[in-house]
Amino acid sequence: MLDDTPRIAVLGAMASELTALRKGLTDTAEHTAPGAAFTTGRLDGKAVVLVCCGVSMVNAAMAAQRTLDLFDVTHVVVSGCAGGVDPELKVGDVFVASQWGQYLDVVMGREGPSGFEPASGMQSGYGNFGMMFPKPVTVTGPDGETERRFWFPAAPALLTAARKLAVTVVLSKGSGAAQLDKTPRLVAGGNGVSGAAFVNNTELRDYVFETFAAGVLDCESAAVAHVAWCNGKPFVAVRGLSSLAGAGDGDKLYTAFNQLASDNAALVTMGLLRSL
Template sequence: MHVLVCLRRMLPSRLAAFAVAGLLALSLAGCATAPATGTPVRLDETPRIAVISAFEPELTLLLRQLQTPARHRVNGVEFSTGTLQGKPVVLFLSGISMVNASMNTQLVLDRFNIQAIVFSGIAGGVDPSLHIGDVSVPAQWGQYLEVLMARETAPGRYTIPPRMEAQTLAPFGMLHPRPVETRTAASPAPVRKFWFTVDPRMLETARGLGPIALQSCNAGVCLTHKPQLRVGGNGVSGQAFVDNAAFREYAFKTFGANVLDMETAAVGMVAYSNNVPYIAFRSLSDLAGGGEGANEMVTFMNIAADNSAKVLLAFLAAWK
């Protein structure tokens, strides 16, 4: 628009009129022939399994095992295609947090031909019967920080605003967990859900895995027990690193959670919306505030990351 105004000022009126008409014609022609940009371009049409981790240590062992790797980069995210256990895969880091996980899970679905999603990573242990190094494979995941923050109307007493739906899950102080609104292509009307179940066939495959040699030591750091695999139960995710014994106890009592993390429920929601099967493998790097001393994550995260990856590799080998 500024160019047209300048032309009118600089040229005689008749020449300016011709110039303006020419620029408009070129502009309209460009609009008519510009390619549509609404559909993302696929980088690879091979049907693949998306293998996701949140940050580098969780993906290290899997990248070492990747056969015939090829790399692509979109929006700063590096995607590595190849095969794991004979299965075509694409490996990438979601980034830490629910927002990163949802954004980059949708990105891989848009840019690759994804048939299933598997997540491998570490987590905070919530179930007191689980130990650091154990691997949990929950049957469903929910978002514990999708909440209503209630008004404090008396010391220690909180009131939900009028017309808000009744809460079915117990609150933690002012925090009242709520289901999240979801839509799918098959069901465009909004539906509120708390739990996003993993694919039942994938879960059964995980249940049928034989003995897996899980790691007890790394770089001179060793666990005091032999790690175990636990398939089933619940997992929860939220935008917080939890190192609080009271909240850990609440999460176990309220959600029946085995573990909590910062990504999986977001991945589950994206998988649900896109009708893509998913499952997640999470190994305990710490006890989310339930240990006797300082948080254990930095000490044990490499053991936990490798144990989760080993279970995922066993799963891929068994998955039909």
């Protein structure tokens, strides 16, 4: 192990997602290992390890498992930005899902007389988006038992803490060109989905909302939730909305509000760390 102090692991896909957390970090030390780099320290007295994992499901899963292998991790937290799916959510809001699914782990069906059909014996349980039929994954849990699972849960205690924090936390509206009209809010509970795609497509966004009742989508959280569940570690993902996936000028919104969304997520993450 690189460090034997019990720590809370906080993963961000990009350096910008960890900027606000790094500002409050004390007693810092840098660690490197093949395929990963880590910063240990303390946030508000809590021992943490910050990991910039890189965008993508594979990067996120690899970094999460490397962190668990090399540190004494007590909790796993993802903090950063995401695309909004639920029409009730706005740019700048922070969403803490109660569970995460891998919506782009799919069977590619072939077109038959009545439309696209999945392969024989590979029913997905969810409606398809064209040829794509989402399916659960086969996983081995911490008890060694194998099962098929679509949803990976957030830790109940962390979700409860997020609901309490939603009453008191004051999120930033930003400033200058990146200033919002209304003060953002924290929403705790509901579904999040992740997949290896940056979504700037209204039809796919509508499908994800209707099929999975998802609040947000991203490229990492479900992968980290999967790893945390298999290792028996409490998990939560805190996602600030930098854009509304596929709605209007989603890519332009992302550019303008990525840092604000990440900083608001970091504010909520700090609140959750204090609750532990």
